[in-house]
Amino acid sequence: MLDIIMKDILGTPAILVGLFALLGLLLQKKSISDVVSGTLKTIMGFIILGAGATVVSGSLDFFGKMFEKAFHIQGVVPNNEVIVAVAQNAFGTETALIMLFGMIVNIILARFTPFKYIFLTGHHTLFLSCLIASVLSVSGLSSLALVLIGSIILGLWMVLSPAIIQPYVRQVTGSDDIAVGHFGSIGYLVSAFVGKHLGNKQKTTEEVKVPKSLGFLRDSSVAVALTMAIMFFVVTLFAGQHYVETKLSGGTNFIVFAIIQSITFAGGVYIILSGVRMVIAEIVPSFKGIADKIVPNAKPALDVPAVFPFAPNAVIIGFLSSFVAGLISMALLPLFGLAVIVPGLVPHFFTGAAAGVFGNATGGRRGAILGAFANGLIISFLPALLLPVLSGLGFENTTFGDADFGFIGIILSFIIKLFT
Numbered sequence: 001m002l003d004i005i006m007k008d009i010l011g012t013p014a015i016l017v018g019l020f021a022l023l024g025l026l027l028q029k030k031s032i033s034d035v036v037s038g039t040l041k042t043i044m045g046f047i048i049l050g051a052g053a054t055v056v057s058g059s060l061d062f063f064g065k066m067f068e069k070a071f072h073i074q075g076v077v078p079n080n081e082v083i084v085a086v087a088q089n090a091f092g093t094e095t096a097l098i099m100l101f102g103m104i105v106n107i108i109l110a111r112f113t114p115f116k117y118i119f120l121t122g123h124h125t126l127f128l129s130c131l132i133a134s135v136l137s138v139s140g141l142s143s144l145a146l147v148l149i150g151s152i153i154l155g156l157w158m159v160l161s162p163a164i165i166q167p168y169v170r171q172v173t174g175s176d177d178i179a180v181g182h183f184g185s186i187g188y189l190v191s192a193f194v195g196k197h198l199g200n201k202q203k204t205t206e207e208v209k210v211p212k213s214l215g216f217l218r219d220s221s222v223a224v225a226l227t228m229a230i231m232f233f234v235v236t237l238f239a240g241q242h243y244v245e246t247k248l249s250g251g252t253n254f255i256v257f258a259i260i261q262s263i264t265f266a267g268g269v270y271i272i273l274s275g276v277r278m279v280i281a282e283i284v285p286s287f288k289g290i291a292d293k294i295v296p297n298a299k300p301a302l303d304v305p306a307v308f309p310f311a312p313n314a315v316i317i318g319f320l321s322s323f324v325a326g327l328i329s330m331a332l333l334p335l336f337g338l339a340v341i342v343p344g345l346v347p348h349f350f351t352g353a354a355a356g357v358f359g360n361a362t363g364g365r366r367g368a369i370l371g372a373f374a375n376g377l378i379i380s381f382l383p384a385l386l387l388p389v390l391s392g393l394g395f396e397n398t399t400f401g402d403a404d405f406g407f408i409g410i411i412l413s414f415i416i417k418l419f420t
Helices: 002-010 013-027 032-071 080-112 122-136 143-173 185-198 212-218 220-239 241-248 254-293 304-310 312-336 345-391 403-419
Strands: 117-119 299-302
Touching: 013 032, 013 122, 013 254, 013 299, 032 220, 032 241, 032 254, 032 345, 080 117, 080 122, 080 143, 117 143, 122 143, 122 403, 143 185, 143 299, 143 304, 143 345, 143 403, 185 345, 185 403, 220 241, 220 254, 220 312, 241 254, 254 299, 254 304, 304 312, 304 345, 312 345, 345 403
Parallel strands: 117 299
Antiparallel strands: none
């Protein structure tokens, strides 16, 4: 039963956010019609967002396979889902309990401290719970102490992570209604800082002057499709017609396959933006009930695509810049005696895109490029530094991708070594 509650209910973002929307509407004593409509639309928005993410991830998976074949790259590809699936066999119970009590700690801290954030990104909560359970397992703590300490660490970061980037979220959104609940916050903080000090806020990515003959590029979906088409064409040509048509496309001509996948990627981004707009339109009014009754002035901390609609051009610029940093890092990591981290396209897209949005908010076009580049370096070096910690637990050749996982895992490992 606990497994069903943790994985299938609290671990499913759409259901978790839907439950919060339901609670908020009930606390406001809304009519049955408003409660049903608001709850279902919130869940629907998250499902739409998730569907878009699946479409994007599927397209990037093809790109990644062609990229590896084209350039004969070998190394460790960070993947949160894979390492959590492996670790669940050893630390499933501890992970579930840390997640449950960590969420309770989050609500308590939001109620009684100045950090008024309710973290609603369920799958990231699960990922960090698993990381904490895994790293603490070597500390010699009893199961009870492990869960207690792990829950406190999780709950603390669930409020601190949105808090450290909220000043920049306000710059991005122009309001203080929502926060970002995503464990890539270290990368976003650095991106905003780099943008502020190295960029020019007056020249934003959203004001790029486009000649009339290229007016179609003003449509962000078209711009994304064309940008990805160029990238797909390059890797497709290097991967070779035979490989693409026999291993990936199911016989479809390799050029046609590249075109379809680039448009599929753009379609996935469009779906994500639509889902985000729908969620924000429903969750903010619904959340008012929770804020008024349980946690005054609380803000919903939503998954990072929540900031994408505010700077669509910065999304693709940030992704590309972060990915380039990942490629450069492949040459730099061995110089420091670290394992080669192959750029994972999914973390580079989602965190790189968000880093681009934050960098743009503080430093315009230059801020978006340099800030996302800094994020790309962070999500290359931190997973490489975290890898020895996880390898010591028996998890070979896999590591977490986003910045906060590396940061928390490395700090915890250092503290454990210091006191044991």
